[in-house]
Amino acid sequence: MTGAVAQALWSHWRRSPLQLFTLLAGLILATALWSGVQAVNSEARASYDAAAATLGEGQFDQITPRQGSEIAQDSYIALRRAGWQVAPVIEGRWNGFRLIGLDPLTAPASLSSVQPEEGFDFADYLREGPLSVNAESASRFAELTDRPLRIVADLAPDTVIADIGVAQALLRAEGMLTRLIVSPSQPLNLPELDEIAPELQLDPAAASADVGRLTDSFHLNLTAFGFLSFAVGIFIVHGAIGLAFEQRRAMIRTLRATGVPLARLTLMMAAELLLFALLGGAIGVLCGYGIAALLLPDVAATLEGLYGAQVAGTLQFRASWWLSGFAICIGGTALASSGALWRLSRVSVIETGRAQAWRALSGKTSVVQGAVAAILLLAALIFANFGHGLIAGFSLLGCLLLGAALLLPLMLSAVLGLAQRVSRSALLQWFWADTRQQLPGLSLALMALLLAMAANVGVSTMVSSFRLTFIGFLDQRLFSELYVRADDAEQAQALQDFLSPRARDVLPIVEEEWEVAGLPTELFGAQIGPSYIENWGFLDASDNPWEETARGEAVLINEQLARRAGLWVGDEVLLSEGVTLRIAGVFGDYGNPIGQSVVSYSLFEQLAPDAMPTNFGIRSDAPEALTRALINDFGLRETQIVDQASIKALSLDIFERTFTVTGALNVLTLAVAGFAILMSLLTLAAMRVPQLAPAWALGLTRAKLGQLELVRALILAALTALFALPLGLALAWVLLAIVNVEAFGWRLPMYLFPADYARLGLFATAAALIAASWPALKLSRLPPADLLKVFSNER
């Protein structure tokens, strides 16, 4: 019996290859977009883990210089002699690679990069000085050196580990170190660090940058976008399964009438879907791999630009996203088919096999759908007003999008009903009524289009708002024409003396780690003058923020600190014992993960007398000449000087690449929605014949019917685009005002870009027009005999 039933079930797909293609394509697209994003996320996270394993970032305390960036090897030797269990590290860039020198004899054993494998010969290692790289970087690195290479699988990408002596030689920094790793086990009665090396400071492990935590928000955003794309794909699957079940109702009735038990039939149809899910999932994961391979270089650039996180530029197949791709594909199929299977399990064998779901929206269905949409939108409103945290932010997004999608067919139906009522001509009345009749069949595809367009409007508004704000922010913060870095306090003093007669202004950039309102903060001292007053803007400020700050009566804080500590202009904060200052201004500080406070330079000197400025911003009317003078006359190295234009260019370049990922996902999602419309129209085309035949018989030509089909698709897409605009703007508002604040701690102003929206609307209607043109062409060429069959009892 199983074979016969399987043959009957399969015969439907064999005779309806387009429907099978739609179903599989929906599954493949949904899985590909989801698993592509998962692949990118998992690759990035693996890179963070590799980086942490390489240098013990976040695992061990570290000793770093108080000023400058180098530690004399003598200080290291002094510490070792005093009993400190420390391991030297030198780090620098060498031919585009991050070169790290470690001492394998003193480095903590838990660093994977220095763990000796079985048979490892230290004598050989020290004699030959091999360089450790991961397999991916090995081939590129081999071209740069004749030294032997050692492959270490879990090493971070573009990172080379060498013996400390070899690294010092390659970096031309003999006798210099950049930091010391502090072993967790230290002897008792250890002398204080200040006694042996006062120029060094101990950074606890917790203070080290936890890249994984910083980038969580970015990955959460990517995951949310991946899920949205997946949802669009599942809409297609739902439509295809729903239609297939409806078309097979007659067959199901016959199967049951001829003795196939309901349980067996339901089980076999579920197994059939599972098979499709496995097939679609497998192909989808492979396509996802392709998408991830395309996206990963931009994601890697984004993460490096925003967070300094190193991510491998190439992909590996990882079991986690392979499994997650299959799981979400099977889960999505189950979700998309649950309604159809449930209806199947309840259908009575003596009911006629007529199609029901593709009929016009019944009053009851409309009421239920409207009620669910209203509940979801109400929930969104509650989340917006009372929710806290990222989960509430994303729940708000979910409720808003799903609620709006469910509302769409009802809104369209109302608009089309209104158009029908105000139309005078019979043709127009028939056209509107007929369009309304198509809504149930097209609603899933239109919902997919709505979601895709709203995502486009929302994300592009967010990105463009970010771009405008960010450019303004760069102009505001990078107002000095040159930035220079001195090696030590002595050079810094000499530099100031050299610059005083030559520059318009020399602004020290000095900071100290501080605690404000119980939160870790960067405390800056600013030499307040016209440069700051003319260029810095505030989100909110008192009447004279700079004057109050310059007098040492007030402090300026960034938005992150203000939001996290619940502070605002007019509040007071304790900076040190006896030093309580009023907040005179809150400034935007986009992209900075932690809090910042700015006080006058004189007050800073009182608060942190040991901090000496080694970085300076220089105002100059002739920056190029001054750069030459600094190099030629003062003897500053070229690498110690950075000009404003190159910093801005670099920042903007990083920024532009940052959102390439979301841009690519936008295009993909819209393409999927266009595909959904095409598939729905093609699938409906055969069912349209009985609906169109009477109009044809009454005098409309086939060409006219084809044209009307095109117009219908255009109108539906344009109406959907109109509904998508406010939804997309609401989405942008949620992203900027809620999700961004929860994820990063700062809020972006929202700008509107009407030209972009108009272009997007045109693109969407063009996509619908292209999707509709093939079915319309088929209709205009439909043989009259097929239309005549509608009127005979032979159909």
Place this chain on the structure above:
Amino acid sequence: MLDVSQVTKSYSGADGPVIVLRGVSFSLGAGETLALTGESGSGKSTLLHLIGGLDQADGGQITIEGRDITHLGDAERAALRRDEVGLIFQQFNLIPSLDVAANIAFQARLAGRYDKESARDLSNKLGLTEQLSKYPEQLSGGQQQRVAIARTLAARPKLVLADEPTGNLDEDTAAQVLDEMLALVNDTGAALITVTHSPQIAAKMGRVLRLSHGQLA
């Protein structure tokens, strides 16, 4: 072969329960043919559905070869339809995605009684040899009903239930199809109950029962 005793059936309607059958009783022997006639809504099709295990009676008893089918569960009723009863509908109810040969073989394969020779013989007798590789949509109404008849008889049921089997066919084709069906049913020795409005068809059956308002008249 078939005993129907005091069978009742009602459905819930918009204005309360609608009683369709009010204690119908009759018997049918092996190889007998019977026409069920009556006005629309008299309960003919409902009675046929109850006998075929498509639906369940509210009261009374139906036995086929001594086995009470009145209280069978869904799976047992499915087995009854598969193994003992053959159904022929006015709307043909062929599987549109299977070709004619597969449609004819379908129920016999379900029942585990498929015999290629006998299926070919049936196709020959019904004039379907040239149509075996075609799909239902490519056949005329008469041809589709012949396929439905062949599908039912290929499974060699003991009882054939036909619900207005020629209702969708023109007069000549209807007469031709009916004669073919009767001859083939006669060949297999199965009993046959046909629901019909047509006095001509009823006249060709061994017995005629007339239902009126849910009761035998």
